[in-house]
Amino acid sequence: MKHWFLFFFLNLFFLQVFGADKTFRFHLFEEPATLDPIALDGIELNYVISNLFRGLYRYDERGRLRPEGAKRCQWKNSQILECHLNPQFKWSDGTRVVADDYVRSFTRIIDPAIASVHARLLMTLKNAKKIQTGQRKPNELGIKAITSEILRFELEVPDSDLEYKLAASALVPLPPDVPTKDHPSAPSKFCGPYVLSQWQRGKSMMLEPNIHYFGGNPKRPKLEIFFVSEDSAALHLFETGRISFLRRLPAALIPAYKTKKEFFLTPLSRFDYIGFSPSIKSKDLKFALSRAADFEEFKRAFSASGRPGCPGFPESFVDKWPCIDFDPKLAKTKMSGEQKKLTFALSAQGGDDLRRVAEWYQGQWKKHLGIETEIQLLEPGVYRNSLETRPADVFRYGFSLDRPTCLAAIEGFTRGHKDNFVKFDDVDFEKLIVNLQKEKRQSERKILCRKGVELLINRAGIIPQGRIHFAMLRSAEFEGWHINELNQMDLSQLHPVDSQVSGPTSDKN
Known part of the structure; x- marks a missing residue:
């Protein structure tokens, strides 16, 4: 019933705004509070900021x-x-x-x-x-x-x-009238391929081409960005032609869509992992949990291209691929005595996919170790606060890299870093990060990267979640748009097409 009312409301809304024009429409799961680039935290605002501002x-x-x-x-x-x-x-x-x-x-x-x-x-x-x-x-x-x-x-x-x-979306120039507490929304001018023309709070925002942006496609269309929080509602809008681009197709629907021309997978450079609360002192327990999950079965169950147990960045970052292997017999030898039920927390923002992932691990640990887990699905703000103050016994956390380097992936585990929720404090790791920051030779950087991940697996006890590929849907009415491995969307070359052939990398300029 809840979804029926949501679809009814969205249909009424879109019938009012949707016409035969060539406007490129997509959605965000959350409405940004501001268009101040330095407030950028996560992908939602990034999709907008990277098209309003450009850096060096x-x-x-x-x-x-x-x-x-x-x-x-x-x-x-x-x-x-x-x-x-x-x-x-x-x-x-x-x-x-x-x-x-x-x-x-x-x-x-x-x-x-x-x-x-x-x-x-x-x-x-x-x-x-x-x-x-x-x-x-x-x-x-x-x-x-x-x-x-x-x-x-x-x-x-x-x-x-x-x-x-210097390519990060936050490190962009700003005009003198930067957003302030009194005027938090946006500055009066922009330097990207688009400018903000309208913002209807709680509904949508409209972007128009910046005529002074150099090198952009002269036929790039207007953009309309809607705020839709549920995967099912966003998919309905795509299926009914209300939006041109669906940012996330739930994994359970991939088999039904993967042969359709609108479907594509894009590999992302991320670092997603399962971590353990600092209150979990037993290294043997962490080791057992990390070896008691059949990662190949995970790939089949979730139509995944990447394998959990391995890091989520490209193999080109390392000289050898550091992974955890499924070994239930070895895992059982590390268990001693009866184990209490563990809490397993994750953010509700991840939708049904993350909930299913948590349930899968819950089943694996029960099957191979006899360990019970209680899943806690928390709202994003509550979840973040819990990670910072009192993490659950087990939690899942991940982020898109802000630059395509190993340092961007693993520096968050350094002493005192705001995202070091496992409270990892290791002298060898700190030295490695300093050396990786200074090293310019690619061959040496690859060795340091691999050793850094091995330290995180063997000493911090994390379980990397593998390379993430986002399943997306796109309309054949537009081409010239691009998504890079950092999940940044570039619409500077976007333009409508008459043919039915389209794709994320069809423009070669």
Whole structure:
């Protein structure tokens, strides 16, 4: 009955707004509270921000760093990067984006009074750590406008990830009228392929092409973004032609859709894992749980391409693939005495797929170890608070990487990191992270990456959840759109087509 009323309401709403125009429509599961890039936390806002703002670089669907706001960047030495800005890169009012716009943005991110979660991306810049502790002022950050067209970054320590960090959706220039507490929604101008034209709170937002964005397809359409929280409701909208793109198809429906022309899988670089509360002291228990799940059976049950037990990033990150193998006999030898029932928490935001994953592990641990688990499905805010204060015995957590590097995947397990919910504190791991940050040779980075994951498996006890492939549906009415492995959508080349052939990488520009 609940779903019937939801469908009825959505049909009435969409009949009012949907016409024969060539507007590209998609949905978000949550309505963003703001369009301030530094408030970016998760994929929802990213889908919008990456098309309203662009930074010095963009990471494309083929795994390449592409200049946007930068004409070129070059290293002067191991700790100074100098970027010459692109003179064609302009705000939506036609004025040029200048070096001071980047300085304004980055010093705002590092300001401890703002408390941005993205300050961690800038911590290798000169004075960044001292600014965070109040020993220096934000305007003393190691970023300088040498001229209006030249931007210089000065590092405290070498950072092999810096140029990838500069492609992050949060590290974009901002105009003087940045969002504030009094005006939280959005600035008055943008530098991406689109601009915000309308925002109906609780319903939708409309984006129009930014006529001053260089290099965009001149035929790119308007965008309409709806806020729909349930997978079933979003699928109904796609099936009835109300939206052009479905961001997530539940795994249970993949067999029914995988032969349809609208269906495609996109591999993502993520780090999803099952972790254990710091209150679980037994290393043997963690070991037993990690070896008592038949990961090949998981692949069959969920039509999964990646295998749990292995990390969720590409194999190219490592020299050898570090994985956990199913070994129920060995797992049983680690068990001693009767084990209490374990609580297993996960976020309700993951929908039916995550609930089914939790139930699958629940069944595996009961079957192979005789351990009972109680599943707790929590609202996102409640879940996050529980992870930070008192995690369940077992929990599932995951995130999309903000850059395509191993460091982005495993640095969250360092001492004191806000996302280190397992409270991992290991001297060898801390040293490895420092070395990985400095190392520029790819062969050595691969070795360090593999060793880092092995430490997380063997000492932190985590169970990596494998490479995640999102199942999506797309309309054949549009092409030229792209989704990269970081789950960032680029609509700069989007345009309607007359033919019935389309796809995420059909545009070759």
